Amino acid sequence: MTELLNAILVVILVLNLFTLGTSRIQSAIRMVAVQGALLALIPILIREKFSLTSVIASVVAVLLKGIVIPLIMNRSLRSARIKREETPLIGLLPTVIIGAVITGLILIFSKMVNVPGGQTTTLIVPASFSTILVGFLLLITRYKAISQVLGYLVMENGIFIFGMLLVEAVPLIVEMGVLLDLFVGIFVISIITNHINRAFSSLDTRRLDSLKEE
Amino acid sequence: MKNVLIHLLLFLFLSPLLPGIINKTKAFFAGRKGAPFFQPYFDILKLFRKGLVVSTAASWIFMAGPIVTLVAVATAGLLIPLGPFDSPLSFTGDVILFVYLFGLARFFTTAAALDTGSSFEGMGAAREVTFAVLSEPALFFALLVLARVSGSFRLSDILHGPIGGVNVHTVAPFVLVSIGLYIVMLAEASRVPVDDPTTHLELTMIHEAMVLDHSGPLLGMVQYSSSLKLFILGALLLHLVVPFRAPQEWLNWLLFVAEIFAVAVSIGVVESIMARLKMKKVPYLLTGALILCASGFILLVR
Numbered sequence: 001m002t003e004l005l006n007a008i009l010v011v012i013l014v015l016n017l018f019t020l021g022t023s024r025i026q027s028a029i030r031m032v033a034v035q036g037a038l039l040a041l042i043p044i045l046i047r048e049k050f051s052l053t054s055v056i057a058s059v060v061a062v063l064l065k066g067i068v069i070p071l072i073m074n075r076s077l078r079s080a081r082i083k084r085e086e087t088p089l090i091g092l093l094p095t096v097i098i099g100a101v102i103t104g105l106i107l108i109f110s111k112m113v114n115v116p117g118g119q120t121t122t123l124i125v126p127a128s129f130s131t132i133l134v135g136f137l138l139l140i141t142r143y144k145a146i147s148q149v150l151g152y153l154v155m156e157n158g159i160f161i162f163g164m165l166l167v168e169a170v171p172l173i174v175e176m177g178v179l180l181d182l183f184v185g186i187f188v189i190s191i192i193t194n195h196i197n198r199a200f201s202s203l204d205t206r207r208l209d210s211l212k213e214e
Numbered sequence: 215m216k217n218v219l220i221h222l223l224l225f226l227f228l229s230p231l232l233p234g235i236i237n238k239t240k241a242f243f244a245g246r247k248g249a250p251f252f253q254p255y256f257d258i259l260k261l262f263r264k265g266l267v268v269s270t271a272a273s274w275i276f277m278a279g280p281i282v283t284l285v286a287v288a289t290a291g292l293l294i295p296l297g298p299f300d301s302p303l304s305f306t307g308d309v310i311l312f313v314y315l316f317g318l319a320r321f322f323t324t325a326a327a328l329d330t331g332s333s334f335e336g337m338g339a340a341r342e343v344t345f346a347v348l349s350e351p352a353l354f355f356a357l358l359v360l361a362r363v364s365g366s367f368r369l370s371d372i373l374h375g376p377i378g379g380v381n382v383h384t385v386a387p388f389v390l391v392s393i394g395l396y397i398v399m400l401a402e403a404s405r406v407p408v409d410d411p412t413t414h415l416e417l418t419m420i421h422e423a424m425v426l427d428h429s430g431p432l433l434g435m436v437q438y439s440s441s442l443k444l445f446i447l448g449a450l451l452l453h454l455v456v457p458f459r460a461p462q463e464w465l466n467w468l469l470f471v472a473e474i475f476a477v478a479v480s481i482g483v484v485e486s487i488m489a490r491l492k493m494k495k496v497p498y499l500l501t502g503a504l505i506l507c508a509s510g511f512i513l514l515v516r
Contacts (some may be wrong), residue, residue, distance in 0.1 A: 003385045010386040010513075014393060014506065021498060093498050100505040104512045111516070123386055123513075 002122050004045055008038055009127040009161070013103055016134040019154060021096040023084045025146055029073050032153050036065025039160050053172040064179055069153070069186050076190040077146055080197045089141040099137055103130040115165060124164055131158030145193045145203045149186065156182055218302045220467060225291045228471070229445035230254040230438065232478040236405075239482025254441060261434030269427055271331040279326025280428060280435040286319040287439045287446070294446050295370045297470035298459050304370045309357050312369055313350065316402070319439070320346055327424035338423025341493070345408065345420070348500035349401045355507035356391045356398070359514055360454075363387075373453040383514070390510035392454045397503035399447040401496075403440065406485040408496050448477040 012035055019031045040061030043054050077083075088095065103126075110126035135155030139148055163170060193203060200207050234251040241248025268276065293312045295301040324339035360372045363384050401408040404421035411422060425436045452473050460466050491499060 003381065006386040007389050010389045013509075014390065017502065017505065021502060093501065096498070096502065096505070100509060104509050107509070107513055108516045 005042065006123050008042060008045070009123040012038060012127055012157070012161070013130060016103070016131055016154065017096055017099055019150070020099045020134060020137065021092055023086070023088075023092055025077055025083065025085060025144065025150075026074065028085075028147065028150050029070050029077070032150050032157070033066050033070040035157055036069070036153065037062045039157055040065055042164060057172055057175045060176065061179055064183055065153075069183065072186060072190050073146060073149065076193050079194055080146070080203050082144065082146075082203055085142050085144050085147050088143065095137060095141055099130075099134050102133050102137070106130045106133070124161060128158045128161035128164075131155070131161060134158075143204050143206055145189070145196055145205055148205065149189050149193070152189075153182075153186070217299045217463075221296055221299065221302055224296065224467075224471070225442070225445060226288075228474075229441045230258060232444050232448065232474070233411075233441050235475055235478035236482040236485065239479050240486050243483070243486035254437070258434045258438050261437070262431050264430040264434075266430040266432065269330050269332075272329050272427070275322075275329040276326050276427070277432070279322045279329070280425075280432045280439070282322040283319040284435045284439040284442075286315045286322075287442045290315040290319075291442055291446050293369050294449050295373050295453075296449050297452075297466050297473075298374065299466070300370045300374075304368050307367050308369045309361065309367055309372060313353055313357065316353075316443075317346075317350065319443075323424055323436075326428075330427040332427060335424050335426055338420055338426075341420045342424060345401060345496060345500055348497060348504055349398045352394050352398050352500070352504040352507045353402075355504070355511050356395050359387050359391050359507070359510045362511075362514055373450070387510035387514045388454055390506045390513065392451065394503040394506035394510065395447075395451050395454065397499060397506075399444075399451055400481065400484070401500055401503070402447055403444040403481075405444075405481055407488050407491050407499060410490045444478075444481075445474065448474050451477065 015031050015035045015038075019028050019035075022028050022031070040058050044058045090098070106126045106129045107123075110129065113125055113129075115125055132155050135151050135153075135158055138151030138154055140151075142148055142151065196205075196208070197203055231251060231254070233254045234249070237253070238248045238251055289303075290312055292303040293301050293308050293315075295304075320342065324342055327335040327339040327342075357372065361367055364372050364374070366372055397407075400406070404411055409420040409422070421440070425433060428436055449470075452470070456473050458469070460469055
């Protein structure tokens with residue numbers, strides 16, 4: 001089963017790079033949705049015995065990350081009438097290269113990290129670290145509010161991968177709680193983006209400092 | 215002996231069917247009836263019957279271009295194993311020869327394009343070489359990953375390695391390399407996200423711009439060798455993507471033919487749902503392929 005797990009994790013890493021490389025926000029949303037849904041499926045795939053709770057958790061996570069959150073984000077994207085991240089802080093190709101270098105370095109050095117219960121054969125630890133860092137990179141380099149939400153989602157995916165080390169131990173209620181937090185977070189941010197858009201007629205977070213009274 | 219014969223027959227006579235399948239798939243997506251499957255054969259035969267017009271500015275290089283290309287690609291076809299069978303020609307280190315036969319073909323195509331003295335073709339040649347700078351190392355990294363897994367430098371061993379060798383450590387690099395190789399295949403065969411084989415009159419094209427002055431049998435050779443190239447790269451990719459083997463020999467050949475047709479259909483689907491990339495975006499895609507193959511290698515040796 002670890003073959004399948006590694007194959008999925010490496011696809012996650014590729015999706016990270018594609019998310020960094022695309023300037024169209026809609027396709028970035030789609031990538032992150034695919035990533036989230038794939039990740040949510042992993043607990044079912046790697047567990048030998050099926051339990052009802054794990055199936056429920058996965059199904060809810062797939063629905064939420066693969067369908068509901070992308071729908072909300074597409075909605076706020078449409079109402080904001082923007083399509084692209086035009087001028088990121090660092091250009092698209094350099095971000096991809098930085099992301100790839102980060103991923104490569106983490107893959108090389110991840111064996112030094114001693115995680116309790118962590119196996120060195122699977123890619124869980126390096127995949128989670130590099131996904132978290134790619135999320136950071138998205139947050140840092142993008143100016144549009146929606147892209148920053150995407151960065152946050154990618155980071156959450158990375159943390160989710162890390163949680164897979166504890167897949168047997170985490171009770172259903174905790175997972176549901178995390179998903180609820182995520183959902184509410186995205187929901188609120190989408191509403192806020194709409195308000196930012198209405199108030200400033202732009203989603204550029206650099207303009208937010210004009211809230212200050214002069 | 216029988217298998218070598220089947221290899222040659224499939225390689226030489228089946229490959230023009232692949233562009234036919236791609237076009238049929240595209241026609242299906244567009245809701246058209248499309249040209250018949252065997253249209254590429256008719257086109258090539260028609261071109262071989264036609265006369266030849268050569269520019270007065272051109273030298274022997276112009277004539278040599280398509281011929282050397284065809285010979286180089288056909289030789290590469292002898293080196294690649296199809297399905298579970300060994301290739302007709304194999305020796306230690308043939309993997310380097312394999313990659314550089316493509317390099318030789320590219321050199322002569324671009325030299326012939328420059329030889330015509332047309333600025334248009336020179337532009338196409340410049341683009342081809344620019345993109346090759348990125349796609350060639352990607353191909354090398356991919357083969358390096360496979361060579362490391364199989365511990366051999368014979369192309370037959372390298373590509374037969376994946377069958378038994380898929381385990382925890384190799385599956386992740388294989389996934390990366392497969393994605394990278396698919397992009398390289400699209401670029402090398404000048405298919406859609408990189409190049410558009412259907413437009414002959416756009417400023418954005420690459421491969422078609424280089425062969426504008428070729429006519430008659432020379433153009434026929436160009437088209438034939440590009441379909442051979444597609445066949446070779448598809449066969450290379452198949453070793454990674456579908457390492458399944460049937461117990462009987464004849465079933466394996468059938469399986470291989472079905473798989474290579476599936477590759478053609480997948481290219482047709484990609485062409486139908488994607489637009490050509492902007493010229494300045496193409497290096498991004500190829501750099502992506504290079505990064506994927508290189509990180510596959512890092513993943514393997516870490």
